[in-house]
Amino acid sequence: MPLILHEYAPSGNCYKIRLTAALTGTAIERRGYDIMAGETRTPAFLANVNANGRIPVLQDGDRFLPESNAACFYLADGSALIPADPFDRADMLRWMFWEQYNHEPNIATVRFWMGWVGEANLDDLQRALLPGKRAAGLAALRLMDEHLGGREWFVGDAPSLADICLYAYTHVAEEGGFALSPFPAVRAWIARVAAIRGYIPIDA
Amino acid sequence: MPLILHEYAPSGNCYKIRLTAALTGTAIERRGYDIMAGETRTPAFLANVNANGRIPVLQDGDRFLPESNAACFYLADGSALIPADPFDRADMLRWMFWEQYNHEPNIATVRFWMGWVGEANLDDLQRALLPGKRAAGLAALRLMDEHLGGREWFVGDAPSLADICLYAYTHVAEEGGFALSPFPAVRAWIARVAAIRGYIPIDA
Structure with a gap:
């Protein structure tokens, strides 16, 4: 099952995850939310995706990872984008x-x-x-x-x-x-x- | 040469580094600065310790590591405080x-x-x-x-x-x-x- 990125495309925090996925050759499926319409503050989003009401969130199976830089770390773990030293x-x-x-x-x-x-x-x-x-x-x-x-x-x-x-x-x-x-x-x-x-x- | 923690003792950001050092059994030498007196904004501090003018900074030899959570990661790298999964x-x-x-x-x-x-x-x-x-x-x-x-x-x-x-x-x-x-x-x-x-x- 591919990773799913819950995102708002123009957000730099979302883009950095897409860029990390591209550079590491990781397939991701994109799912967009209209933050201007409050789509990340709905009860369903808060209960199922991120209790903090924010995108991006990277989903791997039934696990959800908020915080853009943590998601980048997950995608790049073991790659040359994380220094060995x-x-x-x-x-x-x-x-x-x-x-x-x-x-x-x-x-x-x-x-x-x-x-x-x-x-x-x-x-x-x-x-x-x-x-x-x-x-x-x-x-x-x-x-x-x-x-x-x-x-x-x-x-x-x-x-x-x-x-x-x-x-x-x-x-x-x-x-x-x-x-x-x-x-x-x-x-x-x-x-x-x-x-x-x-x-x-x-x-x- | 022991690690040196440039710090202001009551700061929680500094304390988390001391706590990580204690839990991982890492010896650190403490060097205090009076942030209320501007001691982290002096030209010498900015040039030699942290151009961002903030404590904590963890020093290892001639290298300086600002940002409290990055310093904790450095101290705990390879320990049980960082999950293997x-x-x-x-x-x-x-x-x-x-x-x-x-x-x-x-x-x-x-x-x-x-x-x-x-x-x-x-x-x-x-x-x-x-x-x-x-x-x-x-x-x-x-x-x-x-x-x-x-x-x-x-x-x-x-x-x-x-x-x-x-x-x-x-x-x-x-x-x-x-x-x-x-x-x-x-x-x-x-x-x-x-x-x-x-x-x-x-x-x-």
């Missing part, structure tokens, strides 16, 4: 945790607010948070750019899940108003990821 | 990512605001965020309580890093005003974690 493996996870804590809540959230909610429809609290999220998103891109100066990949000398997971929302950051022009090392790295054999784009 | 291993990471995304930014942040910053000293934005963080923290505790109903550990039938990482801020949640009395399965699980052989408390 213990420190490098932990360092890959370090960038994946950093992505979910410092990058996604800023860059992905602002992209969602600008492109899906619409700036004119933000509520007062979102409006108050926007400047801080823009600044934190820029700081995240700056930290990535500095780290990538003089190196090709986030960890060691080969692509790992750290690159895949960070690529997902970075390469569409401009949709949230984050210009990538000041970050040449990030732009060169984006081109390197897109050139990995087996790569698929977010709208595939 | 691939799905369980990914499911452990799922709870660790969930901890950093849904639990820590609410339960740990409110604890910090109440116990360190002081409610009277919160700025307008923090004050506006507080009700949402309280609600999200309660939702996180509720989800944990439901998951633990009828099971002893978060993943499989033995303690894993999912338990250690979630325990760190859950067992001190009342310091942020999150009453644990409505969550009996969480309270029973807290007692089970504290009874693991080799356990050390947060103030050890």
Whole structure:
């Protein structure tokens, strides 16, 4: 039985799982939900797919795995996308945790607010948070750019899940108003990821 | 050369690393920073320890590993705290990512605001965020309580890093005003974690 990805296609968190599946040659079946219509908050979704009311969720038989970066780890376990060296493996996870804590809540959230909610429809609290999220998103891109100066990949000398997971929302950051022009090392790295054999784009 | 933990002792993120070290019998040397005095934002810290300006950071020789859950993974790699089954291993990471995304930014942040910053000293934005963080923290505790109903550990039938990482801020949640009395399965699980052989408390 193929793995099933419960997803919303334009989400970078969902895309990173599809990209990992493509790079590892894993067949997945896609099942879409309209998050704007609340389809991941229905009683059936909460009871059967994810009590946390979020996509993506990767399903293997009767088991369900929420959290995008955990799903990527499951798909890539045993592949070259997870470094064999213990420190490098932990360092890959370090960038994946950093992505979910410092990058996604800023860059992905602002992209969602600008492109899906619409700036004119933000509520007062979102409006108050926007400047801080823009600044934190820029700081995240700056930290990535500095780290990538003089190196090709986030960890060691080969692509790992750290690159895949960070690529997902970075390469569409401009949709949230984050210009990538000041970050040449990030732009060169984006081109390197897109050139990995087996790569698929977010709208595939 | 022993591992060095760059830390602020009362931080749950730092404690989870000390607890993992204790449970795996790993010697660590502790180096404290006063985060209230900005000691993790000095040029020297940013240049030599963590460009992201945060503790904890685990140092092994001349390599530095930020992100608490990545440091726990490094210490526990190869131990029984990381399940051998691939799905369980990914499911452990799922709870660790969930901890950093849904639990820590609410339960740990409110604890910090109440116990360190002081409610009277919160700025307008923090004050506006507080009700949402309280609600999200309660939702996180509720989800944990439901998951633990009828099971002893978060993943499989033995303690894993999912338990250690979630325990760190859950067992001190009342310091942020999150009453644990409505969550009996969480309270029973807290007692089970504290009874693991080799356990050390947060103030050890």
